[in-house]
Amino acid sequence: MALTDTALKALKPTGRPTKHSDGGGLHVLVTPQGSKLWRLSYRFEGKQQTMALGAYPAVSLANARREREGVKALLAKGVNPAQHAKLERIAKQASNAVTFKVVAEEYLRKIAKEGKADATQSKKAWLLDLAMGDIGSRPIRDITAAEILVPLRRIEAKGNYETARRVRSTVGQIFRYAIATARTDNDPTFGLKGALTAPTVSHRAAVTDKKAFGGLLRAIWAYEGMPETRMALQLMVLLYPRPGELRQAQWSEIDFEKAIWTLPASRMKMRREHRKPLSQPALAILEELRSLTGHGKFLFPAVTLPMRTMSENTMNSALRRMGFTQQEATSHGFRASASSLLNESGKWSPDAIEAELAHMGADEVRKAYHRALYWEERVKMADWWAEETNIWRETTG
Template sequence: MPLTNVTVKNAQPKDKDYKLFDEKGLFLLVRKNGAKYWRQKYLLDGKEKQLSLGVYPTVSLKEARVKRDELKQQLRQGEDPSAQRRKQTTADHQHDFESVARRWHQNNLPRWTPRYALKISQMMESRVFPHLGSKPIDGISNADVLRVLRLMEDDGVRETTRKCRTYIQQVFTFAIAEGIAEHNPATGVIHALKALPPANHQRSLPMSMMPEFFGAIKKDTAHPIVKLGLELLMLTMTRTGEVRFATWDEIDFEKRLWSIPAARMKMRNDHLVPLSPRALEVLKQLHQHTGHGRYVVRSPNSISKPLSENAFLVLIKRIGYQEHTTTHGLRATASTVLNEAGFRADVIEKQLAHEERNQVRKAYNRADYLEERREMLEWWERKILGDGE
């Protein structure tokens, strides 16, 4: 006798699981904990199989019968419903947010530095995947994205929250291009986030204090590797990471060049750094300490490791200049002074390894300005040593 809605609704748990049969192989499995599951029995190649059709009451008796009839239709067409279910499950998994985000991440690796790629991956894994990872990419709403971002705001990481929103937005842009999503729920949510406080820009050292700052570094009792490394950073206008991970095979003393490979640059472009006379002297002194190893500015405590990330900041703090500058602020000082001195902006930006924002101009401007940059860095060297014009 076929099941009725009343029979299904009133089915009570017993000491053991039991089944209530409907028609054409459909039955209700009643667990001893009271849960009720729809199951369908069918024969394929002489073997009996079962397929889950959902949970009651989420799936009603009527809906379960519709699913049963669809399954029967698949059998008449020579298809195995279980195999089709597995195939669909795999496809659905490929289109969940985490899977799409990982494809987007992999797609962008060639233009990211390893450190930047790791930073994005860790942010996604800790902040986003636990909440959106298993959701179908085309089933995520603005409210879902906003919920994730507000949890981050509650943790007090507002700037990181905005970066995370940008990454989520890029994942959806990627999904739309793949044809697996139709809208981007991260686009408008920025207007629902808390306003950021006024930007606190990196402290930059006034040029009037530069000779004194330079002298304080030389007089300090820090390890020579740390002091020489910070001096090299100042002379070349490079970033902390570019100095810390510099290797001796990148240095050409004869051509007076430091060639930083794209893999280590923030903008993923090779960067040539002309070396001024003092920069060459600094490198020769460093070679006496680290020339037998790989890294130019290695850790004083390990021949195989680069200098620690905070070593330069610790030195700046110890000589009493932490309120006046950071390592990044030294680059800002150089940029300000060189612009005021009349050096061309394109040359300064090239030395700072800043990316051209105008994409059309970027496509046509391949100039390296190597000799102009060499002259500029030699002028900058004289300036910070205290004998500039």
């Protein structure tokens, strides 16, 4: 006779274990201590076997019956239900072991092997750490969009909207890597794209008026602070690289005879080697700098730790001491100044200017071709730019 919830609740323990059948091998075993344990008996390959399904009422009558039907379906396929249950437990344990932190650390090791810049690796690790406390220990397969939104909202509450956006993007990279390596099937960050507050875009300050630019140049050439800082700013004017590219420059990259600075792919934003022509004024500054730091590895070593480079704040701090606010001038702004004034001159092709700035568009093959094609023009442009900046420095007061 089939069991009912009323009958199950009324079952009382006796001095020995008693069985109460629901049919089809499903029964409840009532222990002398009063526990009501679901058991399912079945035959597989001629042998009688019994599975434990849990205790009543934690496992309801309806759930126990569903388990029975599942076992019947497995038997019909020739699958041993006990072995199937064991494999499911192992898979669950393995899934629980694959946490977000485990996959994230593996991803960081991967990009390190691929030669990503140290700064890129550190930035990604920092961004991931902002979410690690909330989702790091969770099985990556089980993490939901709502869980990821918790650290993102906390970051937004501090007004760091751009950081929140970057954390979402970087966490998404981990999920997509987990999908590619068969650890999960879904990227829950995709659904969060419209949930975050869009940051206000603020362009880096740059001087693009010739007269104002001349005033900035006079202040730099007259700077009385550390000579290495003055020379770093002078080279930013003449060469307009990304500030990090200059700060991390090494003497082995400078060819004085050929007047070329070769930046390795590992330090370039687009992961491609980049060559810059050196004008005579730039070479003169480098010669002066070599007398100060040429005995070491870096052009601009840290004052107290020669094996490290100049701080990223050094040049901007010098500009502040000269009286230029953050809204007026930044070290990165020299790139925009050069781009604007070079294009305004009308003397140089836009592609040559873009090649000198190491910008890469969608058609990377075309851009790589242009880098070679416009080398001669870029050499002339470097000399012209050095002459023009000198004229603006001396005549636009």
